[in-house]
Amino acid sequence: MGIPQIQKYRIARYVATRKLRGEERYPLVLMLEPLFQCNLACAGCGKIDYPKEILQKRMSVADALQAVDDCGAPVVSIPGGEPLIHREMPAIVAGIVARKKFVYLCTNAILLAKHIDEYTPSAYLTFSIHLDGNQHRHDESVCQEGVFDKAVAAIRLARSKGFRVTINCTLFTGENPDEVAEFFDEAMKLGIEGITVSPGYSYNHAPRQDVFLGRSASKRLFREIFRRARGRTSRPRWAFNHSTLFLDFLAGNQAYQCTPWSNPTYNIFGWQRPCYLLSDEGYAPTYRSLIEDTEWERYGVGRNPRCDNCMAHCGYEGTAVNDAFRHPLKALVVSLRGPRVSGPMLPELPVLYGERPQTNEIAIPVDAVARASRGSGAAGARVQ
Numbered sequence: 001m002g003i004p005q006i007q008k009y010r011i012a013r014y015v016a017t018r019k020l021r022g023e024e025r026y027p028l029v030l031m032l033e034p035l036f037q038c039n040l041a042c043a044g045c046g047k048i049d050y051p052k053e054i055l056q057k058r059m060s061v062a063d064a065l066q067a068v069d070d071c072g073a074p075v076v077s078i079p080g081g082e083p084l085i086h087r088e089m090p091a092i093v094a095g096i097v098a099r100k101k102f103v104y105l106c107t108n109a110i111l112l113a114k115h116i117d118e119y120t121p122s123a124y125l126t127f128s129i130h131l132d133g134n135q136h137r138h139d140e141s142v143c144q145e146g147v148f149d150k151a152v153a154a155i156r157l158a159r160s161k162g163f164r165v166t167i168n169c170t171l172f173t174g175e176n177p178d179e180v181a182e183f184f185d186e187a188m189k190l191g192i193e194g195i196t197v198s199p200g201y202s203y204n205h206a207p208r209q210d211v212f213l214g215r216s217a218s219k220r221l222f223r224e225i226f227r228r229a230r231g232r233t234s235r236p237r238w239a240f241n242h243s244t245l246f247l248d249f250l251a252g253n254q255a256y257q258c259t260p261w262s263n264p265t266y267n268i269f270g271w272q273r274p275c276y277l278l279s280d281e282g283y284a285p286t287y288r289s290l291i292e293d294t295e296w297e298r299y300g301v302g303r304n305p306r307c308d309n310c311m312a313h314c315g316y317e318g319t320a321v322n323d324a325f326r327h328p329l330k331a332l333v334v335s336l337r338g339p340r341v342s343g344p345m346l347p348e349l350p351v352l353y354g355e356r357p358q359t360n361e362i363a364i365p366v367d368a369v370a371r372a373s374r375g376s377g378a379a380g381a382r383v384q
């Protein structure tokens with residue numbers, strides 16, 4: 001299935017318009033975080049370690065819709081926290097859908113059965129359900145047994161009611177490519193539209209830098225996973241909720257720089273500089289200030305040690321889309337052949353800041369991840 005043609009067309013038209021206007025920095029996906037509170041405490045989450053008074057805060061419907069209007073991105077992703085905890089979430093979603101923006105409502109699905117009738121199926125609304133792997137792997141990742149079963153039941157329920165559904169999968173250390181491939185097969189059989197996949201991101205001040213996938217390990221893992229999609233006849237075809245060049249980037253075949261302005265983040269503190277993942281670089285009071293006053297050149301691989309291990313879609317999908325516009329033939333070839341899974345990988349971009357810190361790759365499994373409080377340095381973040 002994958003992203004519907006109408007959505008691809010609308011996004012392509014939007015990008016072409018922005019380019020014709022000569023805009024250097026334009027948003028593709030607004031990351032709208034209307035609360036940080038969650039009903040889970042996942043091992044790899046860097047979003048929920050705020051004090052209670054922050055966790056209890058909610059973004060108003062008016063604020064959320066103002067951010068959607070100010071930003072103008074054609075796609076709005078609503079992560080959290082757990083958005084379904086927010087009592088006014090149906091009104092926020094309805095307001096975005098009324099603006100004909102494509103909404104991805106990211107949820108761990110625990111509350112979906114209770115709230116699903118507050119939403120109306122629409123070509124503009126997709127439930128993006130958090131599933132990090134098979135039953136054992138996912139329950140381990142979210143640190144609670146039984147969540148996988150609830151998520152799968154919620155996917156079936158949402159599909160039966162005619163909603164668009166994707167899954168949102170973050171890969172951590174110790175992933176087995178065979179298991180990931182089997183998980184993708186099973187997920188597709190549930191009737192989902194596609195898979196959003198990303199290696200988990202780690203903050204540089206996290207107590208354990210060796211917990212999350214480094215870039216080299218990520219690329220090797222993605223090659224192994226994509227290799228398992230080759231030559232299949234009887235097994236389901238995987239559909240990803242990404243551009244083909246972003247998948248090629250994950251496999252080490254594109255040396256992209258991050259374009260964080262393509263996925264601006266608005267939350268209860270304001271417009272977060274520079275991206276969804278870096279949470280202590282300050283906030284801009286307005287979207288315009290975010291775009292005009294952020295020192296973008298300070299961020300990205302080779303430019304900032306905190307970006308060293310990041311290959312997240314919120315930083316690089318926009319770059320890949322931009323590249324597809326500049327090199328449509330390359331995008332077409334990759335789309336027809338799939339990402340290359342052998343041969344040399346492209347070298348990393350040069351390091352432009354001081355001395356590169358030591359980065360260790362896969363060493364600690366996800367069940368060994370201990371969350372640290374925000375006050376003492378937050379743990380890594382899964383990418384919603």
Ligand code: SF4
Pocket residue numbers: 038039040041042044045046047048080081082108130142382
């Ligand atoms: S990763 Fe998502 S589901 Fe897990 S604790 Fe964080 S916000 Fe909640």
Ligand code: SF4
Pocket residue numbers: 258259260274275276277278299300301306307310311312314315316
């Ligand atoms: S590389 Fe980009 S998306 Fe990743 S942490 Fe740095 S600024 Fe954020």
